[in-house]
Amino acid sequence: xxxRKVVVLGATGSIGQSARKVAQDIPDRMEIVGMxxxxxxxxxxxxxxxxxxxxxxxxxxxxxxxxxxELATLxxxxxxxxxxxxxxxxxxxxxxxxxxxxxxxxxxxxLVMAGEAVMGAARKKGVNVLPVDSEHNAIxxxxxxxxxxxxxxxxxxxxNSDLRTPISADVRxxxxxxxxxxxxxxxxxxxxxxxxxxxxxxxxxxxGAKITLDSATLFNKGLEMIEARWLFDVEMSRxxxxxxxxxxxxxxxxxxxxxxxxxLSVTDMCFPIQYAVTWPDRVPNRLPPIDFARLxxxxxxxxxxxxxxALNLARHAGExxxxxxxxxxxxxxVAVAAFLARRCSFPAIWQTVERTMAGHQPVAHADLAAILxxxxxxxxxxxxxxx
Ligand code: NDP
Ligand code: MG
Numbered sequence: 148x149x150x151r152k153v154v155v156l157g158a159t160g161s162i163g164q165s166a167r168k169v170a171q172d173i174p175d176r177m178e179i180v181g182m183x184x185x186x187x188x189x190x191x192x193x194x195x196x197x198x199x200x201x202x203x204x205x206x207x208x209x210x211x212x213x214x215x216x217e218l219a220t221l222x223x224x225x226x227x228x229x230x231x232x233x234x235x236x237x238x239x240x241x242x243x244x245x246x247x248x249x250x251x252x253x254x255x256x257x258l259v260m261a262g263e264a265v266m267g268a269a270r271k272k273g274v275n276v277l278p279v280d281s282e283h284n285a286i287x288x289x290x291x292x293x294x295x296x297x298x299x300x301x302x303x304x305x306x307n308s309d310l311r312t313p314i315s316a317d318v319r320x321x322x323x324x325x326x327x328x329x330x331x332x333x334x335x336x337x338x339x340x341x342x343x344x345x346x347x348x349x350x351x352x353x354x355g356a357k358i359t360l361d362s363a364t365l366f367n368k369g370l371e372m373i374e375a376r377w378l379f380d381v382e383m384s385r386x387x388x389x390x391x392x393x394x395x396x397x398x399x400x401x402x403x404x405x406x407x408x409x410x411l412s413v414t415d416m417c418f419p420i421q422y423a424v425t426w427p428d429r430v431p432n433r434l435p436p437i438d439f440a441r442l443x444x445x446x447x448x449x450x451x452x453x454x455x456x457a458l459n460l461a462r463h464a465g466e467x468x469x470x471x472x473x474x475x476x477x478x479x480x481v482a483v484a485a486f487l488a489r490r491c492s493f494p495a496i497w498q499t500v501e502r503t504m505a506g507h508q509p510v511a512h513a514d515l516a517a518i519l520x521x522x523x524x525x526x527x528x529x530x531x532x533x534x
Contacts, residue, residue, distance in 0.1 A: 150178055151424050153251075154218050156206075156239055157230035158182035159190045161355045162253045162279065165416040166228055167194055169424065172417070172432050177424045181218045185211075185231075206235070215239040220246040226424065228279065229254045232357050233480055234522065237261055241515075244268045251423040253279040255374045256480070260473040261518050262377025276378065277423035282323045282371055283378050284419030285397035285410035290318070290379070291427065321375050322399040322407070324391040325368040325450060326351045331392065335454040341493035343486065351394035351414050360483050364496050365450065369461025370479075373472050376465050383465040388458060390448045395437065413437055456497045460504065469511040470521035471504060477525035478503035485533045495533070503529045 153170070157163045163182070170177045181202040184191035188205055195203050202221060204214040219227050219239035227243040228251040229236040236254040243250050245268070252258060258265060269276045278284045329348050330338065346363040347356060354362075361367035372386045397419075399409040412418045413435055421432060452458050464475040482499040485491045491499070503525050510517045 148176065148428070150176055151226050152178050152180045152224050153424060154181035154183075154202075154221055154224045154227045154243075155179055155230060156183045156215060156218065156227065156236055157185075157232065157254075158194055159184040159187040160230055160232060161353065161358075162228075162230035162416060162420070166230065166420050167197065169417050169421045169432075171197065172434075173421065173425070173430050176428075176430050177421075180224050181221050183215055183218055183231075185235075206231075212238065216242045219243040219248075224248055226251055226277075228420070228423075229257065230279075232256075232355055234260050234476070237265075240265060241268055244272050244274055247272060247274060249275040249277060251277040251279050251420070253420075255280050255370050256476050258374045258377050259370045259476045260522060261515065262373065262472070263468070263512065264515050264518065266377050266380070277426060278374075278378050279416075279419050279423050280371060280374060281416065281419045282398040283375060284422055286321055286323075286375065286379065286400055287426075288410045288422065289398070289400040289408040317402050318381070318400055319385065319403050319405075320401040321379060321381060321386050322401060323368060323371055323375060323386065323388050324394070324396050324398050325365065325388055326362065326394045327390040327392055327448075327450070328363045328365060328367075330363055331390065331451075335451075338454065338494055339492055343489060346486070346493060350392070352416075356487060357480070357483055360487065360496075361479070364457050364493070365455040366457040366461070366479050366483075366497070366500070368450070369457040370476065372458070372461050373465040383462055386465075388450050390450050392446055392448075393442070393444075395442060395445060411437060456501065460497065460500055464504065467509050469509040470513045470517055471507065471509040473513075473518045473521045474504055474507045474509075474525040475500055477522045478529040481526050481529035482533065491533050499529050499532050502532050 155163055155166050170179045179198045179201050183204045183206050185206045204218050206215045219242045226249045229240050230253040234256045237257040240250050278287050347359050349359050368388050375386045376383050394414045395411050396409045399407050401407045464471040478500040482496040486496055
């Protein structure tokens with residue numbers, strides 16, 4: 148039983164707070180040795196009291212990027228949890244990999260933008276990329292159970308990480324579950340009138356503003372499709388989405404014999420964060436089990452792809468690959484910020500993403516420089532389209 152020494156980038160956010168809870172719940176298995184905040188110095192200082200000795204850094208202002216890299220490569224750390232919203236975690240993630248540290252990734256945006264580069268760097272360096280996003284963590288758990296892969300100890304240096312084993316022919320589909328967001332049942336013609344307040348009310352999860360908004364447009368699930376494609380090295384055509392309003396099944400894997408494995412828990416990000424940290428071990432905690440009798444039912448329905456174009460846009464971006472997913476992601480970030488600032492309508496978010504993607508000439512197997520250039524181009528283009 149080893150204790151993992153973890154740096155948490157974005158320790159003041161929703162995921163960051165859950166990560167601190169996990170560290171306090173299983174102190175024998177998780178020690179936080181570093182934490183960053185961007186603007187909330189007060190909360191970081193408070194959090195620092197719970198983890199004496201942890202290095203603290205503020206990432207805003209002059210030299211903020213360097214301070215993040217310094218934390219991500221901290222000699223005493225063996226894992227870096229990337230919980231920064233948006234793409235700001237990309238460089239620290241690559242630096243952590245380069246320094247030989249496992250990364251636990253909540254920031255799906257960095258895998259959407261540069262999944263090929265991140266996974267390639269991790270493979271080359273022999274470090275693990277552990278999924279924290281609840282759907283991907285669920286799939287990771289379902290795949291771990293396959294007898295073919297067996298359960299290997301991450302302590303054994305001769306063991307290949309399960310994550311680096313390409314999904315074999317045994318797997319037919321990865322099925323991502325989606326809550327459907329607050330507008331699951333809203334008639335299409337009413338989407339134009341959606342307000343910021345309505346969009347920020349998620350039915351099942353309590354999260355930061357960006358991902359809550361992404362859940363309302365279904366871009367969150369779109370980003371997760373691309374995230375799954377890279378994390379599990381599977382073609383986009385094998386990644387599917389099903390709406391499951393209760394958010395109890397966090398995702399499923401269908402095998403070629405038509406058997407399906409699913410992972411279930413109550414909706415609390417402490418579950419996936421803990422498993423990412425303690426993998427491949429299961430460790431007792433104070434999290435509540437599911438009360439099935441109270442839960443009573445689990446429902447499923449097809450996503451409304453015609454009314455919520457995000458899913459098809461993401462599938463297209465994932466199929467084309469190269470720089471196109473980075474363009475989708477960047478345009479979405481700009482459009483979400485505009486909507487939150489009440490500068491555009493709700494449907495303008497996906498309209499802006501669609502038009503930005505349409506204006507882009509994708510570069511295949513793009514290197515980091517090409518990806519960063521596409522990201523910058525898309526941000527400027529989306530801003531121009533939004534006026
Ligand atoms: P929050 O908005 O709650 O927190 C964001 C964190 O990132 C804060 O610590 C914030 O610091 C920091 N931050 C913001 N901007 C920057 C920047 N430019 N550079 C460095 N740090 C920055 O977000 P969430 O915790 O909800 O989400 C974090 C990531 O995890 C996202 O990518 C999201 O998609 C993903 N995720 C979140 C889930 C959730 O349940 N919340 C579920 C699955 C994935 P400060 O507050 O000090 O300004
Ligand atoms: Mg998710």
